[in-house]
Amino acid sequence: MLGPEGFQMRAVKAPITFLFLAMAFAWVSAQQARPSNRAVLFEGARLISGEAGAPIESSAFLVENNRFTRVGRKGEVQAPAGATRVDLTGKTVMPALIDIHNHLGWTDHKTNKASKESYTRELVIDHLQRYAYYGVAATLSMGLDRWDVNPDMPYQLRNETLPNAARFLTVGRGIAATPMAGPPVDYRLGVPYGAETEAEGIAHVRELHDKKVEMIKIWVDDRLGTVPKLKVPVYEAIINEAHKNGMRVVAHIFDLSDAKQLMKSGVDGFAHTVRDKDVDDEYMTILKQHPKVWAGANLPGRTLTPAESEAEIAWMSDALPPSQVKRLRDQLANRVAGRGGRGGRGGGTGPSDMFGIQCRNNKRVHDAGMILGVGTDANGDVGSGVHTELADMVFCGLTPAEAIVAGTRTGAEILKLDQQGTVANGKSADFIVLDANPLDSILNTRKINKVYLRGTEVDRAGLSRGFTTEARSSDDHK
Structure with missing residues (x-):
């Protein structure tokens, strides 16, 4: 059984706890919204750059600070020390x-x-x-x-x-x-x-x-x-x-x-x-x-x-x-x-x-x-x-x-978006990873494995869970 001091302590702890949780949630949300600053080297994919011309087979491209910083062939693009490597062999990448x-x-x-x-x-x-x-x-x-x-x-x-x-x-x-x-x-x-x-x-x-x-x-x-x-x-x-x-x-x-x-x-x-x-x-x-x-x-x-x-x-x-x-x-x-x-x-x-x-x-x-x-x-x-x-x-x-x-x-x-539309040095790292080549069949643009916007992977699984949940009826709010 709590005495007056106990109730007072609970009253003090409660707002502190809620404040801490609110700050933690805000920090997590900010981290999700903020593009990753770490360097990531994506290797092995067929790259359709968005420019006219043939794709780059077995490509490599480096993403730093939410932008493409180097684009070329696998083995020719060097990553900085500590960079994460992502193997995309067998995949196709397009803008x-x-x-x-x-x-x-x-x-x-x-x-x-x-x-x-x-x-x-x-x-x-x-x-x-x-x-x-x-x-x-x-x-x-x-x-x-x-x-x-x-x-x-x-x-x-x-x-x-x-x-x-x-x-x-x-x-x-x-x-x-x-x-x-x-x-x-x-x-x-x-x-x-x-x-x-x-x-x-x-x-x-x-x-x-x-x-x-x-x-x-x-x-x-x-x-x-x-x-x-x-x-x-x-x-x-x-x-x-x-x-x-x-x-x-x-x-x-x-x-x-x-x-x-x-x-x-x-x-x-x-x-x-x-x-x-x-x-x-x-x-x-x-x-x-x-x-x-x-x-x-x-x-x-x-x-x-x-x-x-x-x-x-x-x-x-x-x-x-x-x-x-x-x-x-x-x-x-x-x-x-x-x-x-x-x-x-x-x-x-x-x-x-x-x-x-x-x-x-x-x-x-x-x-x-x-x-x-x-x-x-x-x-x-x-x-x-x-x-x-x-x-x-x-x-x-x-x-x-x-x-x-x-x-x-x-x-x-x-739309005069000079930072988007192609996979090229200096542009925003917005790209799609596909499981099949859309140059063979345009329907393969639908075979999406991953999406990256501004250098950060889109949480497609989380979005899908939300999209597929039925709408709440008005009775649910009664």
Whole structure:
């Protein structure tokens, strides 16, 4: 039995104990978030550097202070005294991927539910962790950051380095003719700025410039006549004001005619390639006159065979709870789930029709030298969609090597990430270790053994445990 002194001692010890535990937890968390400073020599892997050219067989590369410091062949790269050696014989290494187009924070992958209420910092971070799980180093949120609740959150995330998570970039709010003329999805209506006049467009650009946004997103699409389209004088004013402020403009487009006019007006890039019809010779001539214009491939997804569907489900099952795996088995064969209508317009041309059009257009503009990156438009297929996009690009005629360059080096160049996209001296140590060679089959990018971001191994096993746990129901909180 404790006397008064005993209770007093317990009262003193308790806060000290909790303080000690809190300090210990903070220290452990800081160590996990901080890249390792020790030198690590990775040897023996086939290295696909992200640059054009043949891979390095039996490579060696040294990682120090979260960066590649020496890259070459095994036996030629010397490690400093005390360095850790990692044998990657039989593996293939490639740069971590870059997704230049997403819409994070709207869909809860554990329930497949999306709403305005879904959009939280926690869900955006969950999506960034899913990107990391699938070997993606950085991704750009393109125009649909919710602004009416916690408007500073995306800009805060942009400046954070989170453990086991991809780097977050954002264009802030995009600009459409009206706030209701962006994506035709109920819970996203009202998110974009509206610009019916040149003055409104210029004001929005200046506000985004104050947020230190590097790129402006505009929607130039009337959704089959259901919403007003951003007028040419308005988007030209937006483009001119952006360029005055050292910013770039990327356009969501659907129609060939709009793509032609936007290039003439000085647009820097396209979130999608042309989707209403095959590009013609006039388009190709204009493209040749504007060689710096880039695009995200953003293919809408082709109909899979039953065997392909089952393989896709099996691959994704490590990042989804059983209830969602079952949902995919019920729906994925028709490409309804996950990417349902991705690249669509809210009516009219269906995904299968658009796939053929975009497939041909992607191949033609790529062969003509257009700068083509991987942009998934991700919402319901965060992370995994990058690998699907790579496979679709190869299906459309690119070689695996060309698709990998698009998904790594080119994506980094489009986003001006000069420290990412390739395995090269001085760059951030962001890379994927694969169990098979993706140059033999692009599907081998999915055979991930390990992922390293900023020189630190991503805890894929821990992430998977969290991803596959079913969402808690409201009854669990009663």
